[in-house]
Amino acid sequence: PICPPHSMTDRSTVRVSRRGGERWLHGHPWIYRSDVIGRGPPDADVVEVALRNGQPLGAALWSPHSEIRLRRLDDPGTPIDRDWWQARIAAAASRRTDLVGAPTAFRLVHSEADGLPSLIVDRYGDVLAVQLLSAGIETMRETILDTLEAQFSPAGIVLRHDASVRRHEGLSLDVVVARGRVPDEVEVSEAGIRYGVLPLTGQKTGAFLDQRDNRIAMRALARGSALDVFTYQGHFALHLAQHATGVIAIDQSTAALEQARRNEARNDGAPIEWREGNAFDELRALQKAGARFDTIVLDPPAFVKSRAALAGGLRGYKEVNLRALKLLRAGGRVLTCSCSFHVDSAAFMRMLGDAAADSGRRIAVERVVAQSADHPVVLSIPESGYLKGAILRAID
Numbered sequence: 001p002i003c004p005p006h007s008m009t010d011r012s013t014v015r016v017s018r019r020g021g022e023r024w025l026h027g028h029p030w031i032y033r034s035d036v037i038g039r040g041p042p043d044a045d046v047v048e049v050a051l052r053n054g055q056p057l058g059a060a061l062w063s064p065h066s067e068i069r070l071r072r073l074d075d076p077g078t079p080i081d082r083d084w085w086q087a088r089i090a091a092a093a094s095r096r097t098d099l100v101g102a103p104t105a106f107r108l109v110h111s112e113a114d115g116l117p118s119l120i121v122d123r124y125g126d127v128l129a130v131q132l133l134s135a136g137i138e139t140m141r142e143t144i145l146d147t148l149e150a151q152f153s154p155a156g157i158v159l160r161h162d163a164s165v166r167r168h169e170g171l172s173l174d175v176v177v178a179r180g181r182v183p184d185e186v187e188v189s190e191a192g193i194r195y196g197v198l199p200l201t202g203q204k205t206g207a208f209l210d211q212r213d214n215r216i217a218m219r220a221l222a223r224g225s226a227l228d229v230f231t232y233q234g235h236f237a238l239h240l241a242q243h244a245t246g247v248i249a250i251d252q253s254t255a256a257l258e259q260a261r262r263n264e265a266r267n268d269g270a271p272i273e274w275r276e277g278n279a280f281d282e283l284r285a286l287q288k289a290g291a292r293f294d295t296i297v298l299d300p301p302a303f304v305k306s307r308a309a310l311a312g313g314l315r316g317y318k319e320v321n322l323r324a325l326k327l328l329r330a331g332g333r334v335l336t337c338s339c340s341f342h343v344d345s346a347a348f349m350r351m352l353g354d355a356a357a358d359s360g361r362r363i364a365v366e367r368v369v370a371q372s373a374d375h376p377v378v379l380s381i382p383e384s385g386y387l388k389g390a391i392l393r394a395i396d
Contacts, residue, residue, distance in 0.1 A: 012041045013048045014062060014070065021051050024058060024072055027380030029112050031060070031070035040064060044135035046073070046080050061117060061136025065170040071117035071136060085140070085147045088116055093151070096374050101191035101216050107209050107374040108152075113384040114376070121148065122205040124186045124197045126155040129205035130178070135169040145178055156180030160205045175200055187266070191216050193238050195263040203232065210371040210387050211299060211337070215239045217369070218335050221391070224294025226270075227286075227327065229279050229320070234260030234272065236297045241269030244295055250275045250282045283323040296324050296334040304340035313340060314351050321355040325363060328394045333366065337389035345388045352390060362395040 020035030037052055040062060047062040049070055056076035063069060073080055092114040099106055109121035111133070118134035128148055132138050145157060157179040166173055177200075185196045190212050199206040219239035226244035228237040233256050237249040241264075249272055251257055257274045264272055275282060279300070298320055304313030317338060324334050338348050349365075356363035369389040370377065377385030 011046060011048045011059070012062075013050055014038075014040045014060075015050050015052050015054075016057070016070070018051060020070075021049075021055075021057050024049075027378075029072035029117050029381065030068050031072075033067050033069045036069050040069065044139050046136065046139070048076060050076075061134055063135040063169055066135065066168055068134070071112070071134060073115075073117070080140075082143055082147065085143055086151065088114070089121075089144075089147055090151060092116065092121075095376070099372075099374055100213055103188070103190040103212060105188035105190065105197060105207060105209060106212070107372075110375050110384065112381050113378045119144065120205065122209060123152070123154075124199050124206055125188050127182050127186050127199050128152065128154045128157045129160050129199050130157055131160050131163055131205065133163060133165055133169070135171060138169075138171060141178075149179055154180060156182035158182045158199050160199075191219070191239070193235075193242075194266040195233065195235060195238065196259060196266070198259070208232065208235065208299075210339075210375045211235070212374075213372040214335060214337070214369050214389065217367075217391070218295070218297060218333075219243060221333055222295045224329070224332070225292070226295040226297075227293040227324075228297045228299075229283065229324070230298065230300045231260060231274075232256050232299075234263050234274070236299060237272050238263060238267050238269065240295060240297065241267070241272055244270050246270050247272045248275060248286075248293075249273070250277060250279055252276065252278050279320065280323070283320065283327070287323060287326055291327060292329045293327050294329050294332040296328055296332070298324055298334065298336040300338070302340040303338070304342045307342050310342055310347075313343065314347065317343070317348075318351050318355050318358075321352060322358050325355060325359040325361060325392075325394070330394050330396050332394050334392050334394075335369070335389060336392065337369070337387060339387050341383065341386040343388075348388050349390070352392070356392075364393050364395055365390050366393045367391040 015037040017035045020031040045062050049057040049060050059073045059078050060070040092109045105124045108123050118137045120131035122129045159176045159178050161174050197206040222240045222243040226240040226247040228249040231237050231249035231251045237247050241247050303316040371387035
């Protein structure tokens with residue numbers, strides 16, 4: 001049900017264990033089902049949270065069917081009304097005024113990291129793509145949409161509710177144009193590179209905004225022959241082509257490569273050869289052909305989607321990195337990344353060390369990288385950071 005804004009007087013109170021309360025005291029906004037005392041309200045809502053002894057802890061989103069039952073919003077008794085949403089969203093937007101590359105596509109709200117749990121808002125030109133990822137925040141849908149319209153005057157707002165995490169909340173999966181008009185494609189730019197975003201059908205909410213800072217960094221470092229593996233719609237390749245002499249870009253999706261070719265037509269730069277195929281097979285074929293590259297980008301999809309898949313996923317990461325290192329010329333650079341949350345930075349670096357050892361080459365870590373600045377990582381909320389990577393250089 002869609003509920004009106006909540007005053008401090010009409011909320012239910014959910015009691016939690018001291019262990020659950022301590023998570024909040026240490027800066028993490030979630031309380032799990034196992035730390036909730038009793039059943040709690042039957043419907044999703046905004047609630048007050050207190051310890052067993054009645055000590056108030058704060059206001060929170062309540063999701064009765066989720067493993068994450070409570071997501072902290074603010075201090076006890078705070079009115080979670082339109083003014084609250086306007087102020088919190090405005091504060092998030094104010095932190096995006098100096099992004100590298102003056103992008104017209106960026107993340108306005110990064111959920112828990114911006115104090116707006118389970119809310120994602122991405123801007124693509126004059127279109128907003130929104131995800132409401134918990135049952136609790138779904139109850140605030142109209143208030144949030146009204147606030148976004150009032151603050152940003154978008155041409156349209158699309159709800160990208162096709163994220164599988166909504167199933168854990170008992171919510172439906174769909175894509176709905178909620179306000180205004182949302183076209184099939186929106187042209188955006190970053191650091192002078194133009195590309196088309198598909199806000200209704202593209203990956204995530206339309207594009208991979210979390211790699212923007214790394215695309216701009218690799219553009220500055222690119223030289224010679226370049227290789228972009230898992231190119232998707234060619235965003236890295238377009239940046240590499242500004243300084244490289246030529247680019248090979250690989251993806252197994254026909255539709256993604258068609259969009260990549262349209263994106264290439266929007267920009268100048270070195271020629272890009274788009275290759276459709278399995279990345280592992282294509283890397284083996286390039287190695288067999290004796291190809292060598294001065295600049296390589298590896299931006300694979302998440303190989304590890306659960307803890308149970310960690311060992312197998314790390315083997316996949318190692319193989320693709322080993323093959324890339326064997327294709328790298330002396331002095332060349334490779335940007336390698338993992339967007340798998342369950343692969344932490346330490347495991348990722350160990351994997352790279354193993355791949356470097358097996359390559360028989362001296363490989364230096366030139367720079368450690370992460371997700372773009374509009375996807376902030378809060379130290380007390382490790383779940384806010386998922387993308388990790390490194391720029392490696394072949395010493396010999």
